[in-house]
Amino acid sequence: MKVLKFGGTSVGSAQRMKDVAKLIVGEKNLIVLSAMSGTTNSLVEISDYLYKKNPDGANEIINKLSQKYFGHIEELYATEEYKAKARELVTFHFDHIRSFTKDLFTLFEEKVVLAQGELISTGMMNLYLKELGVNSVLLPALDFMRTDKNAEPDPVYIKEKLTRLLEENAEADLYITQGYICRNAYGEIDNLQRGGSDYTASLIGAAIKAEEIQIWTDIDGMHNNDPRFVKGTSPVRHLHFEEAAELAYFGAKILHPTCILPAKINNIPVRLLNTMQPDAPGTLISNATEKGKIKAVAAKDNITAIKIKSGRMLLATGFLRKVFETFENYQTPIDMVTTSEVGVSVTIDNRKHLDEIVNDLKKYGTVSVDEDMVIVCVVGDLEWENVGFEDSIVHAMKDVAVRMISYGGSNYNVSLLVKASDKQRALQALSDHLFNNK
Numbered sequence: 437m438k439v440l441k442f443g444g445t446s447v448g449s450a451q452r453m454k455d456v457a458k459l460i461v462g463e464k465n466l467i468v469l470s471a472m473s474g475t476t477n478s479l480v481e482i483s484d485y486l487y488k489k490n491p492d493g494a495n496e497i498i499n500k501l502s503q504k505y506f507g508h509i510e511e512l513y514a515t516e517e518y519k520a521k522a523r524e525l526v527t528f529h530f531d532h533i534r535s536f537t538k539d540l541f542t543l544f545e546e547k548v549v550l551a552q553g554e555l556i557s558t559g560m561m562n563l564y565l566k567e568l569g570v571n572s573v574l575l576p577a578l579d580f581m582r583t584d585k586n587a588e589p590d591p592v593y594i595k596e597k598l599t600r601l602l603e604e605n606a607e608a609d610l611y612i613t614q615g616y617i618c619r620n621a622y623g624e625i626d627n628l629q630r631g632g633s634d635y636t637a638s639l640i641g642a643a644i645k646a647e648e649i650q651i652w653t654d655i656d657g658m659h660n661n662d663p664r665f666v667k668g669t670s671p672v673r674h675l676h677f678e679e680a681a682e683l684a685y686f687g688a689k690i691l692h693p694t695c696i697l698p699a700k701i702n703n704i705p706v707r708l709l710n711t712m713q714p715d716a717p718g719t720l721i722s723n724a725t726e727k728g729k730i731k732a733v734a735a736k737d738n739i740t741a742i743k744i745k746s747g748r749m750l751l752a753t754g755f756l757r758k759v760f761e762t763f764e765n766y767q768t769p770i771d772m773v774t775t776s777e778v779g780v781s782v783t784i785d786n787r788k789h790l791d792e793i794v795n796d797l798k799k800y801g802t803v804s805v806d807e808d809m810v811i812v813c814v815v816g817d818l819e820w821e822n823v824g825f826e827d828s829i830v831h832a833m834k835d836v837a838v839r840m841i842s843y844g845g846s847n848y849n850v851s852l853l854v855k856a857s858d859k860q861r862a863l864q865a866l867s868d869h870l871f872n873n874k
Contacts (some may be wrong), residue, residue, distance in 0.1 A: 441468040441615060441637035442651045447557055448473035448712040453564060456760045459652075459714055461570055466611040466640060469561060470633040471553025472508070479553055482533065483546040486520060491537035498537075500605055502530040505556065513559065518567040525559045544856045546845045548625045551578075554614035554633075562612050573608040575601050581618035581636065582628060589618075589635075591698070595643040603710035613640070625686070634695035638706070642698035649699055649706045651691065653817070656710040657719030658683060658691070660732040661867045665860045668872055672719050672731050680706075680721045686734040686813035688818065696721065730816035730825060735859055739771065739809040740787055741839055742794065745779035746801025754798065756780065762796045772842045772851055781840055783811065783853060806839060808856040814866065819847050824848070832869035836862045 440460060445455050447469055460467050471479075478501045485493035507534045512598070529552045536545050558574060565572040579599035582839055584590045602643045615633025620626040628635045634651055641649040657671040658680065675683070677700040684691040691708070699706050700723065707716040744759055759780055763770055766789035770782045779801065786792075790805070814829050826843070840853035854862050 437644060437646055438463070438465045438639050438650060439468060439641040439644070439646045440465055441633055442470065442652045442711065443633065443654075444470040444475070444741045445468075445654045447561065448651050450508045452510075452711070453512055453561055455566060455711060456652075457561070459711070460610060461565070461568070464609060464611075466575075466613065466646075467561075468613055468615045468633055468637045468640065469554065469558050470615050471857070472557050474807070475553035476550065479533075479550050483541070486536055486541040486545070489541075494537050495534065498530060500532055502526065504628065505530075508560070512564055513567055515567060518563055521851045522560055522563050525563065526556060529556050529559075530825055533840060544624060547627060550627060551614075551617040551625050554617050558612050558614050561823075565610065568700060571607070571609040573605040573611055575611050575613045575618050576717075577614040577636065578619055578625065581628075581639070583618055583620050583628070585621045587620070587626075589628070589639050589698075590621075590641070591642065594639055598640065598643050608657040630694070632695075634692055638695050638698045641704045641706075645702065646704055649704055650709055652709050652711045654710065655708075655714055656716045657708040658732065660871050662735060662865055663735075665735075666863045666867050670871075671716075673717060673813035674724070674726060675719060675721045675723055675731060676725045676817075676848065677706075677723055678846065680719075682813060682815045682846065682849045683732055683734045686736045686811060686815075686849075696761050702755070725817055727817050728825075730814060730818070730870050731865060732815050732830070733870070734813045734815070735863060736771070736785065736811040736813070737856065737859070738787075739782060739783050739785055739811050739853065740790060740804040741783050741809050741853060742777060742797070743804045743806075744797050744801045744803075747778060758800055759797065762793055765796070766793055768793060772840055772853060773845075774840050774842055782788065783809065783840070809839060809841070809853055810856050810859045810862075812852045812854055812862050812866070813860070814850045814852070814870070815848055817848070818843070818850055820844070829866070829869060832866045833862060836865060 446456055446858055482494045482497045505526045509519055513519045533549055533552055562572050562574045580594055582590045582593045615636040618626050618628055637649050649803050659669040660672050661669045663669045671842050695705050703723055706721040707718055710716050710835055768784050768786050768789055772783040774781045794803050836854055836858050838852050838854055841852040
């Protein structure tokens, strides 16, 4: 059995839902659906009005969104019987959302409101499949997807409950479930946050030992550079899990770095596919490595570099510990680190406590800050024994000022820190030199 996940744009209209149905009918797989595109943003806006005790504002958005869904119903279903069933489904969920305009609104109620998008999209798809004569079964994610007291997924619970549901519905031709939503350790409706529906698909794949996990979006897999800034990019046909995680962390928005971890641990391949071009091969992510090959480049914006220089650092035990503890005290993660005999430079992407961090670091040395920086990440099989790749990367950047270089923390990544104003030039230069042979 395979797990197929379709994002919001893939089910963003009645026609898109019909297209997805054509893709999923015919094999006994488990389908994970996001909310229809735009829905979650509207639900967040509704919640914002309710937090502000403005029920009229909330009801206006609710009415506008519900009418949009009634329009989708008219286009999606062919028979009056299923149009009526779908209207009943949508009305039920929007009445539930409206019920929160009358009472106290807290974070708990917000999570219930946000869950309605996935509940509606999966309900509508299940009805459409039944209208087509498909024996599909809706497996409510709230019945098997759960997090523990640390807000981390509970794999034992997920496997036990999901396995039971599949056994109880063994006669089904197809299974449908919601991405993103879950229950927490106390049984309350919650969500997976990081990676959302992709994370759901990966957790389900691990639980049922799936043959493959497919992530369907509106992009033909991961590209070897950012097509928004670089000319002549092309899809990467194969990535190692570590390579995909590096690219996702450093700016490739198609995939969240956390969400494929369950697949990696359980050695389940993940395939990124395009609903607009279903015949395209996409990108396959697995534990296999293509030796000696640079795969892709990505960039992470809004980076701040901090240098701590101190003559006392030379042979001083505990200096780095004090520096890193400063960032830990302010719950600020570090991206890059480079050191010398008299100083250390680090980068952060969260400036919330920058002033306090700099003030504390001044106890240990002279502190300087460079803002508006970008981390450019080159990803591939970059084992240190592979001679020559460092020269290729550095040579590509010969006309771009580089503030920091980090290599050795991973066998799959070389990171370079440049000014934001040089980002596009750096990305294009790397593409031209590494991939386009110009």
